Amino acid sequence: MTNPIKRLRSILSAKGTIIDMGDFLYNLGENDLISHWEEDDIRSKRNYSEKMDAVFTILLRKNPTSTEEKLIKILEAMEREDIVERWENGSASRGNPSSRRDLLLANEGILKDRLDVEVVSTELLKSGVLSQGDLDEIMTPRERKEKRTVLWAKLLTKIDPRGFEKLLEALTQAKQGDVTEELRSQERSIYKGKPHIGNVLLDSIPSDEDLRRIAPKLKESWHEWESLGRELGLGSDAIDRIKSKTRSHNSERPMRTTYLLLREWKKSSPKDRPSTFRALHEALCNQGMDTSGLIALLCKKNCEDIKECL
Structure with a gap:
């Protein structure tokens, strides 16, 4: 039988799946799955992929059964039931994005959970992707998660090459480089090696x-x-x-x-x-x-x- 930790690694490495690495590492430490010095070492890695590789290099050395139980609790605490469901059903992929809109849809969870909505929205207003009316509508809800949901919905209607570039620039300004890097990587892979009439x-x-x-x-x-x-x-x-x-x-x-x-x-x-x-x-x-x-x-x-x- 396949090691369940290897299966989770496959899910978290699939295109279209990003988790909040900072929150993930904090929870791994709190559940004694990584030590403080291991956490510091992982955080020092250059990018999201290297951090994920370092995490699973450690987790794969541990007891699969007890580690699986802790990881399920961690993902549920992070409100990533979508990942838990795919893990339990043995599905590594949610389908590769085939367009920029698909890419946003595939990353709905992380964008709604993590976007620094104030900084990203303001930067998108400056660059002309959002209008002042859009910004007012985004900032109307009191709850930050609701604001993120409105922003995400706006983005789905505005994604073209320029709009996508401005979104990545806004994420960088918001110091969310790991999300920027993953979205960029996914964008590059959309058409790579595929004959496409468009x-x-x-x-x-x-x-x-x-x-x-x-x-x-x-x-x-x-x-x-x-x-x-x-x-x-x-x-x-x-x-x-x-x-x-x-x-x-x-x-x-x-x-x-x-x-x-x-x-x-x-x-x-x-x-x-x-x-x-x-x-x-x-x-x-x-x-x-x-x-x-x-x-x-x-x-x-x-x-x-x-x-x-x-």
Whole structure:
């Protein structure tokens, strides 16, 4: 029969599972499963994975039966019945996340239990992910756990590449680096080694017809086209060429200027930074510009896959 402690290690190492390491270590010490010096040594490890490895290096040397009983009590005290249930049912995985939204859903427990809601919400307001109305709604409940639940629900509707990056930055500002690191690791593994039609499309180069369809949808960038151009990697010479072409028509046509910008970008992009749909989406995000038009066009090609990739 499999050692139950090994089975728990498998569960806690599965993608989508994070526990409050500080609380976990404190409870292990209180239940005499690790010594004070062992706790200090584990806390000094660089990251969440190394700490978890160090914990189970110690636990696997102990009596499985008595250790299992103590660990169940610890997890129940931490209100992690979800882990206890999977442990008792012999299920190591709750399913690998396949999108950023899935990733948040998979980590619902830790985010609701651990988010420093005041710091994270304030940082997300500063970065534009949350509005003042969102912040007011989050801060209305008296109980902190309720505030975390409202914030988590808000995040589910706002996760795109930029929003996810800002969430990780906010967690870092809140000194919750272990959560940041685990979410980052899970994000990187979502598409690793998997052929995915959405990623194939995003990494493809738009046709001239695509550019003609995209330009009218980028209204926000029409008068900020130079900033977008520089974000896309265009130099002063390319910017001047576009200005020269627009002047030659004796009238200011912002949509045409944006189209010329996109065409110049496609023509001049180096091999190590190709002019892909993904690169354009990232440039728009970095400039804080509206991406809904671009996403709408991409969704006509393959909506569900694009939503998963963004």
